[in-house]
Amino acid sequence: MKQIASVMVAIFTVALLVVGLVMTPGTAQAALKGKVALVVDVGGRGDLSFNDMGYKGTDKAAADFGLKMVDIQSVSAADYLPNVRNAARSQSFDLIIAVGFLLTDAVATVAKEYPDQKFMIIDSVVDAPNVMSIVFKENEGSALVGALAAMVAAHYGYPYVGAVLGIEIPVLFHFEAGYRFGIDWGNKAYARKKGTNPSTGLLYTYTGTFSDIAKGKAATQAMLAQRAGLIYNVAGPLGIGDLQAITEAIKAKGKEAGPPFMIGVDANQDWMGDGHRVLASMLKRVDNACYNATEAVVKGTFKGGLTVMGLDVKGVAMSNYPELLTFMEFGIGAGKITKQDKANIVSNWKNMREQVPSWIWNAVADLEKQIISKKISVPNANTLEEMKAVRTKYPLTK
Amino acid sequence: MRFSGRTDELKKTVIAAVFGFAVGALTMMVYGYDPISAYIALFNGAFGDPYGLSESLANATPFILTALTFAIGFRGGMFNIGAEGQLYLGALAAVTVSLFRFPSGISFALSIIFAVLAGAAWSLPVAVLKAARGVHEVISTIMLNWISRFLSFYLIAKILVDPLRAEKTISIAESVRFPLLVSGTSLSYGIFVSLFAAIIIYLFLWRTVSGFDIRAMGFNPVAATYAGIDKWKITLIVFITGGFTAGLAGAVHVMGRPPTYAIYSGMPSIQGLGFEGLAVAMIGRNHPIGIIFAAIFFGGLLAGGRMMQLSSQVPLEMVRVVEGIVVLFLAIPELIQVFSFLREIRIPFIFQFKRSQNKHGRR
Numbered sequence: 001m002k003q004i005a006s007v008m009v010a011i012f013t014v015a016l017l018v019v020g021l022v023m024t025p026g027t028a029q030a031a032l033k034g035k036v037a038l039v040v041d042v043g044g045r046g047d048l049s050f051n052d053m054g055y056k057g058t059d060k061a062a063a064d065f066g067l068k069m070v071d072i073q074s075v076s077a078a079d080y081l082p083n084v085r086n087a088a089r090s091q092s093f094d095l096i097i098a099v100g101f102l103l104t105d106a107v108a109t110v111a112k113e114y115p116d117q118k119f120m121i122i123d124s125v126v127d128a129p130n131v132m133s134i135v136f137k138e139n140e141g142s143a144l145v146g147a148l149a150a151m152v153a154a155h156y157g158y159p160y161v162g163a164v165l166g167i168e169i170p171v172l173f174h175f176e177a178g179y180r181f182g183i184d185w186g187n188k189a190y191a192r193k194k195g196t197n198p199s200t201g202l203l204y205t206y207t208g209t210f211s212d213i214a215k216g217k218a219a220t221q222a223m224l225a226q227r228a229g230l231i232y233n234v235a236g237p238l239g240i241g242d243l244q245a246i247t248e249a250i251k252a253k254g255k256e257a258g259p260p261f262m263i264g265v266d267a268n269q270d271w272m273g274d275g276h277r278v279l280a281s282m283l284k285r286v287d288n289a290c291y292n293a294t295e296a297v298v299k300g301t302f303k304g305g306l307t308v309m310g311l312d313v314k315g316v317a318m319s320n321y322p323e324l325l326t327f328m329e330f331g332i333g334a335g336k337i338t339k340q341d342k343a344n345i346v347s348n349w350k351n352m353r354e355q356v357p358s359w360i361w362n363a364v365a366d367l368e369k370q371i372i373s374k375k376i377s378v379p380n381a382n383t384l385e386e387m388k389a390v391r392t393k394y395p396l397t398k
Numbered sequence: 399m400r401f402s403g404r405t406d407e408l409k410k411t412v413i414a415a416v417f418g419f420a421v422g423a424l425t426m427m428v429y430g431y432d433p434i435s436a437y438i439a440l441f442n443g444a445f446g447d448p449y450g451l452s453e454s455l456a457n458a459t460p461f462i463l464t465a466l467t468f469a470i471g472f473r474g475g476m477f478n479i480g481a482e483g484q485l486y487l488g489a490l491a492a493v494t495v496s497l498f499r500f501p502s503g504i505s506f507a508l509s510i511i512f513a514v515l516a517g518a519a520w521s522l523p524v525a526v527l528k529a530a531r532g533v534h535e536v537i538s539t540i541m542l543n544w545i546s547r548f549l550s551f552y553l554i555a556k557i558l559v560d561p562l563r564a565e566k567t568i569s570i571a572e573s574v575r576f577p578l579l580v581s582g583t584s585l586s587y588g589i590f591v592s593l594f595a596a597i598i599i600y601l602f603l604w605r606t607v608s609g610f611d612i613r614a615m616g617f618n619p620v621a622a623t624y625a626g627i628d629k630w631k632i633t634l635i636v637f638i639t640g641g642f643t644a645g646l647a648g649a650v651h652v653m654g655r656p657p658t659y660a661i662y663s664g665m666p667s668i669q670g671l672g673f674e675g676l677a678v679a680m681i682g683r684n685h686p687i688g689i690i691f692a693a694i695f696f697g698g699l700l701a702g703g704r705m706m707q708l709s710s711q712v713p714l715e716m717v718r719v720v721e722g723i724v725v726l727f728l729a730i731p732e733l734i735q736v737f738s739f740l741r742e743i744r745i746p747f748i749f750q751f752k753r754s755q756n757k758h759g760r761r
Contacts, residue, residue: 037708042666044714072707073714077667079704081657082453082584086708089449102565105657113582167564209555210564211663 036062036294037087037096038071041080041103045073046334048327049236049267050286054099054122056326057287061294067094080106088114095120095297097290107131118302120293122286129304132296134289136309138171139178139380140371141282141316142232145263146182147189147367148280148318149230151360154190154198156259158229159398163204164219164242166235173381175234175265175282176204180394181378182367189363202396203228207235216241224249224260230279232263239264243273250277257352268319268327271337275345276352281319288314312372318364324349407683410731418727422720426712435710436720443705444698450705452583457697459585459654460485460668462592462689463647464675466599467640469684471535473603474636475616480524480539481644482672483546484517488648489661489668490550491516493558493567495574502573509574510649517645518638520546525637529630535637543672547665554663569660576654588654593690595643600686608635644672680729692728699724 038058040051055071062069070093072083084106087096096117098107101124111119111128118130125133149161163179165172183202191197203226205219216238220231224245231246233239243262250258257276264270264281272278289309296302309315317323328345331337337345353361370376381387423433444454464481471478491512495505520542527533558567576586603609614622615632623629651668652661661668674696682692703717712720 070708070711071713072704075700075703075714075718076670077658077662078457078584078651078655082701082704083708085582086443086704090708102662109657167559169562169564211551211555 032298033092033094035068035070035093037093038069038099039083039087039096039103040071040073040099042074042077048330048334048336050100050122052330053267053286054097054290057290058097058294061291065294065298067294077102081109084110088117094118095294097293098122099286118297122289125306131304132293132302132307134293134307134309136284136315137311138174138316139378140311141318142175142178143182143185143371143378144318144364144368145232145280145282146179147186148360148364149232149263150183150186150200151190151363152279152356153200153229155357155360156229158227158259160201160203160223160226160228162223162228162231163202163234164216164231164238165204165206166210166238167208168206170382172234173387177379177381177387177390179232180390180396183396184394185367193359201398207238210236213238213241217245220245229259230261230263233265236266239269243277246277247273257348264319268323270319270324270349271328271331271345275348279352283317283319283323285314285317311368411728414727414730415724418724421727422723425719425723426716429716431712431716432710436706436712439705439709440702444702448580449583450701452580452585453701454694454698455589456584457700458693459589459592460647460651460671461675461678461693461696462596463643463650464672465678465682465689465693466596466643466686468676468679469686469689470599470640471636472679472684473616474612474632475619476636477536478539478637478640479536479676480521480542481640481675483543484520484641484644485648485668485672486546486550486665487516487520488513488645489652490553490558491645492649492652493570493661496568496570502571505571505574509653510646513645513649514642515645517648518641521637521641525634529633550665554661560660566658566660566662569658570653574653575659576650578656584656586654588650591646591650595646596686596690612636647671677725677729680732681725683732696725
């Protein structure tokens with residue numbers, strides 16, 4: 001009798017275990033299909049920015065996790081929707097990555113049609129349970145380059161730093177708010193080191209465009225005329241114009257290397273200007289975002305909704321040597337520079353950075369640490385009112 | 399212009415297509431891609447199922463209209479490549495109407511009417527310059543295309559910009575859009591506008607006196623003028639009608655193409671629709687009914703090309719090469735005619751341009 005009872009208990013226990021195992025969510029994860037799709041905008045491969053980074057990050061993730069990456073380029077913006085939809089229709093992808101906010105409407109439409117398909121969109125928000133929207137804490141990255149700019153400007157005796165921005169829209173307020181905070185922090189750090197606050201001021205212009213390169217140049221020239229030492233490009237392609245103005249100013253002095261310097265944005269633009277006219281860049285690490293999203297799908301931790309990537313998870317960063325090499329490869333691939341230019345750019349870049357005293361670099365690294373450990377919270381702004389509040393708090397006028 | 403039978407035309411087209419696809423296949427093989435799987439993906443993506451067919455028809459919608467612009471000109475002995483610029487303004491005109499809040503029916507009608515008029519207005523200087531100063535239409539349309547482009551950039555960035563999403567214009571209001579014909583695809587009721595326009599242009603060219611005059615002028619301008627046909631009237635009709643269809647193409651595209659129903663800055667969604675209409679007109683032998691089939695074929699190439707990337711991993715650049723080869727071969731029979739036609743008007747154009755500048759009068 002006792003034996004029968006214990007056998008019964010044993011059977012019961014095993015049955016419970018089995019049921020439990022089967023019922024436990026997560027362990028019964030669907031098998032992977034083994035493919036990830038990367039849909040990019042008309043900029044295509046070789047844009048030296050988001051698309052190239054997206055390709056690199058996804059390619060690496062695919063290699064690491066044994067997946068196959070299929071990249072889908074678009075001839076026209078009218079292709080975005082069909083390209084995303086075709087990928088979803090094929091039912092053969094574990095994840096469809098859409099690089100850039102231009103694909104927002106396409107992803108929003110298709111995500112509704114295919115609720116079981118996982119999507120990830122970079123730099124935009126699509127409100128759907130099957131879409132992971134990854135955006136970046138531009139304010140944190142901008143704080144770093146702002147601090148750097150303020151200290152470097154003071155070091156070289158410039159009273160101002162500048163920012164050439166695009167259209168006055170909420171995303172750009174993130175940059176401006178962080179940059180202002182960073183400049184203020186940099187001024188204080190300089191005061192701690194040297195005893196006097198340089199109270200480096202900010203000159204900023206919303207050019208109202210993301211495409212008119214001439215306006216970037218004109219705005220930069222105006223700032224340089226008022227003796228701005230570093231100009232932060234916050235308008236994508238306008239950086240070409242910014243750098244033209246800076247290069248002309250440097251060459252007018254009979255020199256090749258800055259100051260004045262440009263500060264690049266989104267991608268690593270340090271290699272432009274022969275490696276010694278762009279001091280640093282505020283990177284949005286699209287490659288890390290793509291890698292993380294793919295990893296999440298593989299590990300079964302994928303979740304729809306908004307993910308904001310800051311300094312702590314390397315979503316944003318100040319440019320450094322490894323990215324310089326990566327982006328030079330992109331530049332070579334796109335035919336912007338040649339392999340022979342590489343050594344020269346690297347040595348110029350190293351030289352440029354060595355000219356800036358190491359305590360400044362350490363101070364920036366210190367700021368980064370404090371932001372990551374949440375000792376410092378960088379202000380942000382999403383509306384004009386919030387932006388005005390930040391402007392009032394950090395006026396940075398002379 | 400030779401009047402060869404329809405079966406003859408069909409035969410030529412089929413032979414050209416076979417050669418085009420064969421050369422495309424060879425090219426893919428040379429670069430290490432599998433042409434069989436690529437072509438299977440292409441044809442499945444283009445016409446393999448209702449979805450593919452819908453995408454092909456959606457692509458064909460603006461091409462039919464811009465091809466008509468070229469074909470009308472060609473039938474009248476003129477080389478009108480202005481559809482591109484006229485299309486931009488047609489699209490912008492349609493968006494402009496959405497700035498105002500009319501009842502949706504009125505807004506819809508106004509969008510179409512404004513677009514058509516904008517296309518015609520941009521075509522008018524071409525006709526006037528040709529009639530008054532003998533400026534060749536190739537020169538003036540190329541120039542006007544560029545002016546239109548930069549004017550559009552300005553309007554998109556300054557006037558029509560969406561205040562919340564600066565990368566695009568405001569969107570056409572939902573009630574003013576062409577509804578989708580097949581849900582879950584890009585195909586809207588706009589296709590019927592295109593088909594209707596093609597039939598109207600066919601009837602106009604072949605069933606009206608003005609249409610006869612246009613074709614007579616294209617067939618032999620000297621004889622036509624001798625017969626009392628007013629050359630400048632014909633010029634005006636040709637360009638205005640061409641402007642109508644090009645402007646309409648812009649409206650139908652921006653009002654019927656999901657998901658954004660707006661124009662992005664830099665115009666990546668509408669750029670090239672006018673120029674590709676030229677290729678479509680060539681493949682369609684510059685006949686409105688031929689153009690319908692050519693546009694569907696061309697639209698199918700584009701829809702299938704997307705699938706080549708997706709299912710057989712042929713990169714976009716190679717897809718474009720193959721598409722280009724096929725289109726080029728298909729256009730060869732008509733290109734031969736165009737070149738003989740160009741010889742008749744004494745190309746290079748620049749000579750004519752200079753002559754008009756020297757005030758030696760028109761031809």
